[in-house]
Amino acid sequence: MKLNILALFVSTVEAFNGVGIPQHSKRVLRVAPANQSVYKLDSISEISNHGACAKYCKTEPCLAFSYTTDNSTCVTYSRFFEESTHAEISQLTSYFNRVINHCADLIGYSSGVYKIGTDGPIVYCDMDTEGGPWTVIQRRTQGDVDFYRPWSDFKNGFGDVNGDFWLGNDCLHLLTNVSKILRVELEALTGERGYAEYSNFQVADESQNYKLFVNGFSGNLSFDSMAYSNDCQFSTPDRDNDKSIPYECTQHTKSSWWLNNCVEAQINGIFRKSVVDAQVMRWSYFPDPSVRYQPLGTTKMMIR
Known part of the structure; x- marks a missing residue:
């Protein structure tokens, strides 16, 4: 699912639970053809309206529901409805997706792609990694997405949330309005794995300029590479905000990141396996704690 091509035609409905807390759902006007019956949870008759129907989709495993007016029937589902601009708008049945505010709302579900909030981002929720659920904000596994990109791309996000991507700096700011825990997972070309948590x-x-505040290092890595980026502003090839005097670090490292003078956590660097230098995707002194520059095979950044 590409980050920059999602166009939803939606309206919002609020139903209330027994204690008066709003349970938000989002109407899906044009539902993509799919065998949704496979994911059917329950069918409830004699329901007065879609607001009353929403009360049956407040907790897991319900992710979506429909309400049909001519027979007053509410049906709940364990899968989101997919939007399609080519589908017809149903006159009798209204379709709604449950609004998820955080990946933590999905405890008990499988890892996958979910929409956060009524107007929030499409994210990948990792339910399998220890300490989760986690919201994945960066991933590089294939090297098929170029990370040496301009400011606007990092602002809005790019790539495929099912593959290699950057979630977007605007989203990072919104998701970390309250400080979060960061987990960085690394795998070397030789197969060694390591992680750091902050x-x-x-x-x-x-x-x-999306200044970074990060501290509280733990994990099994020997070197705290993120500490060098603390209190640094984000830099891209067309927006130099690093602290270097002799040269522009984005040009020197071919990286867009929270650059100091220049970078130790070079996980947005060039994805390559042959030439090893300051530009390669790396985390300083991993896996060999005596060698600064060593290429990585995969990286993943997650928050909760």
Whole structure:
């Protein structure tokens, strides 16, 4: 699912649970043809309206529901409805997707792609990694997505949330409005795996050039590479905000990142396996703690 091609035609409906807390759902006007019956959970008759129907889709495993007016029937489903601009708008049945505010709302579900909030981003929720659920904000496994890109791309996000991608700096700011825990997972070309966790991770807004605040290092890596980027602004090839005096770090490292003078956590660097230098995708002193530059095979950044 590409980050920049989703166009939804939606309206919002609020139903209320027994204690008066709003349970948000989003109407899907044009439902893509699919065998949704495979994911049917329950069918409830004699329901007065779609607001009353929403009360049956407040908790897992319900992700979507439909309400048919001519027979007053509510049907709940364990899968989201997919939007399609080519589908007809149903006159008798209204379709709604449950709104998920955080990946943490999906405890008990499988890892996969979900929409966060009524107007929020499409994200990949990792339910399998220890300590989760996690919201994946960066992943590189194939090298098929170029990460040496301009400011606007990093602002809005790019790539495929099922593959290699950057979620987007605007989204990072919104998701870390309250400080989050960051987990960085690495795999070397030789197969060794490592991870780092940070108890505080927060990204400022664009007016502050998405300045990074990160601390509280733990994990099984020997070197805290993210510490070098703490209190640094984001830099891209067309927006130099690094702290280097002799040269522009984005040009030197071929990387867009929170660059200091220049970078130790070079996980947005060039994805390659042959030439090993300052430009290669790497985490300093991993896997060999005595060697600074070593190419990585995969990276993943997640928050919760």
